[in-house]
Amino acid sequence: MKPRVALFVTCLVDLHRPVVGWSAVKLLEEAGCTVEVPAAQTCCGQPAYNSGDRRTAQRIARDVVAAFGGYDHVVAPSGSCAAMIAHHFPALLADDPHWKPRAQALAGRTHELTAFLVDVLGVRHVPARYEGVVTYHDSCSGLRELGVKAQPRRLLDGVAGLAVKEMREPEICCGFGGTFCVKYPDISTRMVSDKAADVAATGADTLLAGDMGCLLNMAGRLSREGSAVKVRHVAEVLAGLTEDAPPIGAAAP
Structure with missing residues (x-):
């Protein structure tokens, strides 16, 4: 069943x-x-x-x-x-x-x-293709409360055309933190600026993560800095649905 x-x-x-x-x-x-x-x-x-x-x-x-x-x-x-x-x-x-x-x-x-x-399901491969070099941000709650670290990378390893280039500090918070970015905007801005620099240093053309809050925060900072890095949720790449929507923060065609 x-x-x-x-x-x-x-x-x-x-x-x-x-x-x-x-x-x-x-x-x-x-x-x-x-x-x-x-x-x-x-x-x-x-x-x-x-x-x-x-x-x-x-x-x-x-x-x-x-x-x-x-x-x-x-x-x-x-x-x-x-x-x-x-x-x-x-x-x-x-x-x-x-x-x-x-x-x-x-x-x-x-x-x-x-x-x-x-x-739980033992999935080791998804029939998806994504042409490009990606880097992956480990969102705080998934990493620290649920132990989500290896699982998205294991699935990404099987995506045709895709290569993963790790950031120097992929586990460091992006500064979103739910209401943290509202309560402490100056600290949050510094944190996401540091994250944007770490992303840029990888040379990757796409930034992935598993939480929309983090992705919106990082996409906004990268956009304000004039970065060409595309930002997407990891599920879009794994499902092969990247043609169904522009990258996060990008204008619709």
């Missing part, structure tokens, strides 16, 4: 980059899953959580738990949203005897997209 997977689309994908959602569906279906997108889903609650609005974060967590119950797995093309559900929902609802066990159960079934493909 095919695994029944619910796709947590994420707010930024829904609002800024729908092709990432289509790419995730394509990758999951090609890997043998039945994919559904629960219509009741909203935000994961991370902005409220990071801002200290615990009551709103708890309300959103209950809504998400209710919307995604009953699936074999929940998959998100975002380490930060997946980590919010997998790591922070159980703590948020720890004092509620009704919602705590449901949050814990959902947490155990929630995965970041590339980690799910590699670690």
Whole structure:
């Protein structure tokens, strides 16, 4: 029987980059899953959580738990949203005897997209082609909370025409950090400027990552600096859907 997977689309994908959602569906279906997108889903609650609005974060967590119950797995093309559900929902609802066990159960079934493909489904190759040299940014939540590091690179290694050139410090934060970039704009700008310099030093023509927040932040900085580096979500490349949308931050043709 095919695994029944619910796709947590994420707010930024829904609002800024729908092709990432289509790419995730394509990758999951090609890997043998039945994919559904629960219509009741909203935000994961991370902005409220990071801002200290615990009551709103708890309300959103209950809504998400209710919307995604009953699936074999929940998959998100975002380490930060997946980590919010997998790591922070159980703590948020720890004092509620009704919602705590449901949050814990959902947490155990929630995965970041590339980690799910590699670690759960055992995918080692995707039939995609991308001509160019790419460099990969390790987003903080995916890396530090979910252990997403080798999985996207393993899949990229099998993409025809593609070569990976690592940054000197691929694990260093880009300065987005959810509400961090709003609270500390000067520090955030310095961090993303350093990241842009690290990207440029690789000579890569494309920057990839697995979180839209990071990608929007880095694309904005690269654009302001006049860089020709294209910015894309890793799922677009793995699914072979790069012709369906211009690079992030680029004007539509």
